[in-house]
Amino acid sequence: MTVKLGPNRYGKADVRLVRVVRDGPVHHLKDLNVGTALSGAMEAVHLTGDNAAVLPTDSQKNTVHAFARKHGVGEIEEFALLLARHFVTSQPAVHHARVEVEEYAWRRGGPHSFVRDGGEVRTCVVHHDRDGRSTVVSGLKDLVLLNTTGSEFRGFAADEYTTLKPTRDRVLATEVRARWRHAGETADHGTSYERARGALLEAFAGTHSLSLQQTLYAMGERVLTSCPEICEVRLSLPNKHHFLVDLSPFGLDNDNEVYHAADRPYGLIEGGVLREDAPDAGFAWE
Numbered sequence: 001m002t003v004k005l006g007p008n009r010y011g012k013a014d015v016r017l018v019r020v021v022r023d024g025p026v027h028h029l030k031d032l033n034v035g036t037a038l039s040g041a042m043e044a045v046h047l048t049g050d051n052a053a054v055l056p057t058d059s060q061k062n063t064v065h066a067f068a069r070k071h072g073v074g075e076i077e078e079f080a081l082l083l084a085r086h087f088v089t090s091q092p093a094v095h096h097a098r099v100e101v102e103e104y105a106w107r108r109g110g111p112h113s114f115v116r117d118g119g120e121v122r123t124c125v126v127h128h129d130r131d132g133r134s135t136v137v138s139g140l141k142d143l144v145l146l147n148t149t150g151s152e153f154r155g156f157a158a159d160e161y162t163t164l165k166p167t168r169d170r171v172l173a174t175e176v177r178a179r180w181r182h183a184g185e186t187a188d189h190g191t192s193y194e195r196a197r198g199a200l201l202e203a204f205a206g207t208h209s210l211s212l213q214q215t216l217y218a219m220g221e222r223v224l225t226s227c228p229e230i231c232e233v234r235l236s237l238p239n240k241h242h243f244l245v246d247l248s249p250f251g252l253d254n255d256n257e258v259y260h261a262a263d264r265p266y267g268l269i270e271g272g273v274l275r276e277d278a279p280d281a282g283f284a285w286e
């Protein structure tokens with residue numbers, strides 16, 4: 001039997017980095033989780049244990065810290081690009097770098113005091129290849145949205161196991177995980193992020209939903225029509241079911257007012273929306 005090495009990558013995960021800017025009495029804070037993953041000419045280390053091509057994951061972590069000191073941390077996409085390009089251009093054996101960043105939001109509580117915002121997390125994944133090409137994917141996760149009406153689910157396929165009753169008015173809630181791919185070089189990642197996020201919120205709130213699938217498509221489509229710099233959107237939308245509680249044993253009616261918010265199991269609706277002419281990324285960019 002002959003076997004061979006399959007796809008592989010290695011790096012440091014969950015590098016928790018806090019960068020403080022203290023150039024005056026009013027401080028600024030960036031709170032990140034960085035992951036690096038390098039790939040390339042890594043046959044020897046797997047097949048023979050020759051580590052000559054392996055830049056240690058410890059060095060990768062140190063680079064994250066050193067770059068935060070030297071270059072500061074602006075938009076997470078820019079920081080990720082800086083790191084990805086560095087690994088590929090400085091290590092001949094590294095042909096591709098993937099750098100993932102999550103940014104945790106803090107609200108200001110005072111000149112040097114901050115309150116952690118428990119809500120959504122801004123994300124990015126950046127790829128850089130030795131042919132010089134970069135791919136930037138921005139996104140967010142843990143964004144919890146809920147509509148108290150304007151959501152139906154009926155007319156679905158039914159078989160001998162179907163017990164779900166069709167509904168014309170239900171609570172629709174989800175915890176959005178979204179990634180969107182930039183077509184080329186985006187000039188201002190901060191503005192682009194705010195526009196894409198706004199498009200997701202507007203489409204969720206403004207779509208009369210016949211299914212979460214239809215809402216997913218509307219959200220992706222809205223991002224693409226609002227943001228010309230973005231060519232592809234992928235969404236993962238758990239259906240956070242809200243079940244109407246039967247209050248009839250207590251002689252009470254329940255006209256869509258009291259729900260049981262179930263946490264599991266949940267429906268999981270996932271899909272992408274892309275421009276007809278979206279350039280092929282050429283690899284699994286998530």
Ligand SMILES: O=c1[nH]c(=O)c2[nH]c(=O)[nH]c2[nH]1
Nearest residue numbers: 153164210211212213239267
């Ligand atoms: O929006 C929905 N899509 C489904 O596919 C589905 N399936 C289900 O049980 N409830 C729902 N809701």
